[in-house]
Amino acid sequence: xxxxxxxxxxxxxxxxxxxxxxxxxxTHDVGIAEELAQDALVKALEVWPEEGIPEKPGxxxxxxxxxxxxxxxxxxxxxxxxHEELARELEVEQERLGEALQLSLEQVIDDDVLRLIFTACHxxxxxxxxxxxxxxLIGGLTTTEIARAFLVPEKTLGQRISRAKKTLSExxxxxxxxxxDELRQRVESVLLVVYLIxxxxxxATSGEEWMRAALSDEALRLGRMLAQLLPGxxxxxxxxxxxxxxxxxxxxxRGKDGEAVLFPDQDRSLWDAAQxxxxxxALERAQRLGGGAKPYAxxxxxxxxxxxxxTAEETDWDRIVxxxxxxxxxxxxxxxxxxxxxxxxxxxxxxxGLDAVDAAAAGFTALAGYHLFPSVRGDLxxxxxxxSEAREEVQRAIAMTKNLREQELLASRLKQLEQRxxxxx
Amino acid sequence: MRFLxxxxxxxxxxxxxxxxxxxxxxxxxxxxxxxxxxxxPSTGARISFTDGRPTVTNGPFVPSKELLGGYWILQVRSRxxxxxxxxxxxxxxxxxxxxxxxxxx
Numbered sequence: 001x002x003x004x005x006x007x008x009x010x011x012x013x014x015x016x017x018x019x020x021x022x023x024x025x026x027t028h029d030v031g032i033a034e035e036l037a038q039d040a041l042v043k044a045l046e047v048w049p050e051e052g053i054p055e056k057p058g059x060x061x062x063x064x065x066x067x068x069x070x071x072x073x074x075x076x077x078x079x080x081x082x083h084e085e086l087a088r089e090l091e092v093e094q095e096r097l098g099e100a101l102q103l104s105l106e107q108v109i110d111d112d113v114l115r116l117i118f119t120a121c122h123x124x125x126x127x128x129x130x131x132x133x134x135x136x137l138i139g140g141l142t143t144t145e146i147a148r149a150f151l152v153p154e155k156t157l158g159q160r161i162s163r164a165k166k167t168l169s170e171x172x173x174x175x176x177x178x179x180x181d182e183l184r185q186r187v188e189s190v191l192l193v194v195y196l197i198x199x200x201x202x203x204a205t206s207g208e209e210w211m212r213a214a215l216s217d218e219a220l221r222l223g224r225m226l227a228q229l230l231p232g233x234x235x236x237x238x239x240x241x242x243x244x245x246x247x248x249x250x251x252x253x254r255g256k257d258g259e260a261v262l263f264p265d266q267d268r269s270l271w272d273a274a275q276x277x278x279x280x281x282a283l284e285r286a287q288r289l290g291g292g293a294k295p296y297a298x299x300x301x302x303x304x305x306x307x308x309x310x311t312a313e314e315t316d317w318d319r320i321v322x323x324x325x326x327x328x329x330x331x332x333x334x335x336x337x338x339x340x341x342x343x344x345x346x347x348x349x350x351x352x353g354l355d356a357v358d359a360a361a362a363g364f365t366a367l368a369g370y371h372l373f374p375s376v377r378g379d380l381x382x383x384x385x386x387x388s389e390a391r392e393e394v395q396r397a398i399a400m401t402k403n404l405r406e407q408e409l410l411a412s413r414l415k416q417l418e419q420r421x422x423x424x425x
Numbered sequence: 426m427r428f429l430x431x432x433x434x435x436x437x438x439x440x441x442x443x444x445x446x447x448x449x450x451x452x453x454x455x456x457x458x459x460x461x462x463x464x465x466p467s468t469g470a471r472i473s474f475t476d477g478r479p480t481v482t483n484g485p486f487v488p489s490k491e492l493l494g495g496y497w498i499l500q501v502r503s504r505x506x507x508x509x510x511x512x513x514x515x516x517x518x519x520x521x522x523x524x525x526x527x528x529x530x
Contacts, residue, residue, distance in 0.1 A: 010505035014454065057509075110453065217500060225455035251529075274459070 004049045012041055013140040015058040020137055021112035023065060026100045028175050030119050031165030034137060036072075040064035113138075114229045115175050117222075121190040124171045129164035130193045131200075136161055138225075139218050149211040150200065187230065191239050191296065194222045198243050216247055227282070234291025237282045238300050244279030245303040248272040260405045264312040276307050298327040317347035334364035335372075342376055350383035371400035375410060382413075387421045427458065427500050427527040428507035434494045434520055443515035444495075451497060451510065462495040498527070 001009070016037055024033035040061045054060040120133040135141045141149075147157040178186045201215030223240040230236050252270035255261050283304055286297045302323045309315040324340035337360035345353020357377055361367045378393030394417060398410045451457035466484040473480050501507050504526065511522045 006503060006505040007509065010501075010503055010509045013502065013506055014509055113453075214502065217502070221455035221500065223455070224457075225453065228453045228455070278458070 002049070004053070005045070007053055008041075008044055008048055011044075011053070011057040011061070015061055016041070016140045017113055017116065017138050019058075019061055019065060021116040022062070023069065024116060024119070024175050025112050027069075029169055030116065030133075030137065030175065031169055034165070036065045036069050037061075039068045043068075110229055111177060113225075114177055117190055117226070117229075118177060118186055119168060119173060119175055121186070121193045122168060122171075122173050123185070123189050124173060125164050125167055127193070127196065129160055129167070130189070131196055132157060132160045133164045134193050134222070135197065135218065138222060141218070145211065145214075149215050187233055187235065190226065191235060194219050194226070195239060195243070195296075197222070198246075202246060213250075216243075216250075219243060220247065232289065234286040234289035235294050235296045237289065238286035238291060238294065238296035241279045241282035241286060241300040242296055242303055244275050244282060245300060245307055248275035248279060248307070260409055262409070263306070268310070271307070279307070280304060293326060293330070295327065295331045298323050298330075302327075315346070317343055321347050332364075334360070334367040334370065337364055338367060338370075338372060338376060345376075345380050345383075350380045354380045354384065369400075371397045371406070373397075374400065378413070378417075382417060382420075387417055391417050391421065426502070426504075426529070427498060428504070429525045429527055430497045430499055430507065430511050430514075431493055431523045431525070432495045432514065432516070432520070433523070434492065440515060440517070447513065447515050448497065450513070451499065456499045456501055456506075456510065457497060458500050459498040460496065463493055465494075466492050 019040070020030070020033045020037045023036050024030050027033050027036075043064045044057075044061060048054070117134070117138055120137050121130045125133065132146055135146050135149075136143070143158050143161065144154055147154040150157070152160075177183075198216050198219030201212040201217075201219065220240070220243050223236070223243055226233075226236045227240050248271050249263075249266060251272065252266035252268070253261055261267075279300070283297065283300045286292065286294075286300070291297050292301070302320055305316050305320050305323070320343045321340065324336065324343055328336050328340055338357065341353055341356035341360050344356040354377065357373070357380065361373060367373045374393040375397035378390045378397060381387075381390035381393060391414065394410055394414045398407055398414070401407055401410070448457065448460055451460075466486055469484040469486075471482045471484065471486050473482065499507055499510060501510065504524075507524050507526075511524050514522055516522065
């Protein structure tokens with residue numbers, strides 16, 4: 001990529017969200033807004049390599065998009081869903097719309113950006129549509145980049161985005177910030193999308209390596225953005241905290257040969273202290289806002305417990321069990337129950353842990369189909385010295401996971417078990 | 426990737442408000458990790474080494490043309506993006522900003 005193109009890409013990343021948000025305020029249609037903004041980008045790609053980067057590239061793009069919008073309107077090709085009367089009286093009204101666009105583009109307000117985020121994460125869309133649209137409209141990522149991150153064909157991803165835009169348009173989703181009870185649900189949907197993007201990058205199930213790191217960073221950026229836009233929402237702060245604390249361990253998660261290093265074995269000096277600090281501050285903010293007992297805050301508090309311990313042995317497992325108890329009450333899920341059982345095993349010994357795992361499996365039948373269930377059981381059985389049972393569980397876990405790195409980890413555990421079993425015999 | 430964006434010379438009384446607004450825009454875009462303003466060198470100290478032995482000089486130092494006045498740490502996706510953000514800083518006259526990538530572990 002040439003120098004100019006890299007700069008244009010950077011400008012796009014900085015300006016596109018506000019540009020799309022400002023246009024959408026007038027057109028009330030995010031799809032149309034995005035197309036107009038894209039047209040402006042195409043124009044920039046034509047003109048800038050010839051004439052150089054303008055002094056105020058953001059204003060330039062806004063002007064280009066406005067011109068384009070007025071042109072389309074004049075040709076009567078633009079569908080303004082919320083203004084069908086305008087479409088009927090096009091002759092009279094086109095100037096007024098043009099002016100409105102110009103004005104909107106001149107004064108983008110934070111609320112427009114927030115509306116754009118709420119719209120991209122609207123519950124009327126399938127979750128994968130929300131993710132793709134968020135990365136496209138707010139992340140400024142190209143379809144190619146998103147496709148590579150999620151390891152899906154570019155064509156599939158393009159269709160996913162068009163379908164999402166079409167759904168929004170057909171459902172007449174208003175371009176607005178929800179209020180009252182609806183706000184809470186809608187914030188939840190936004191946070192879910194951000195956390196799913198983060199996890200896609202962090203837990204590495206598919207996609208190219210560097211693109212996944214970009215996804216985690218993007219989720220963190222979205223989180224920080226939201227923290228500014230919704231300063232009173234404790235769960236926004238809590239999610240930022242959770243993501244900061246989790247990704248602060250990135251450098252310690254891989255060994256010299258790229259192999260996975262499990263949490264207790266990590267070199268804690270490799271954890272990013274500045275990031276941990278940011279995570280702790282965000283958690284404190286969430287708690288001060290009165291949201292300490294909400295789901296993301298509890299998860300962040302659990303992560304914070306781990307980060308505070310200087311060594312794995314110093315971890316306050318009793319407190320972690322209590323936090324999981326609270327989380328399980330408001331968010332009963334098999335994974336939470338399993339994690340709680342692991343914590344019980346650490347706090348009260350492997351026998352209590354095994355009881356907790358089996359109780360969790362009795363409460364959540366879905367656990368039986370999840371590879372971490374036999375993996376955790378195997379670990380606890382090993383600690384209890386029940387080696388042949390442990391081996392069976394680990395073998396079962398290997399057969400159940402598709403993740404190569406986890407297979408490797410489990411295989412090395414199996415080898416360990418076999419050596420111990422032979423040594424004992 | 427992270428970048429250290431350094432403003433040579435601190436903000437003046439009249440530019441302080443614009444600087445704050447600029448920092449706010451970085452924060453709203455979600456790219457700002459940290460920022461600080463520095464006291465002028467008159468209150469600082471310079472430790473120079475001769476054959477490994479330190480000598481402390483209190484500020485102000487011998488006229489050094491450019492002195493760090495403040496910095497931002499940005500998390501962005503490219504060097505160009507860091508530069509684009511730096512270009513948006515409200516500086517005037519002969520002031521300068523330096524952009525350096527932070528080495529990741």
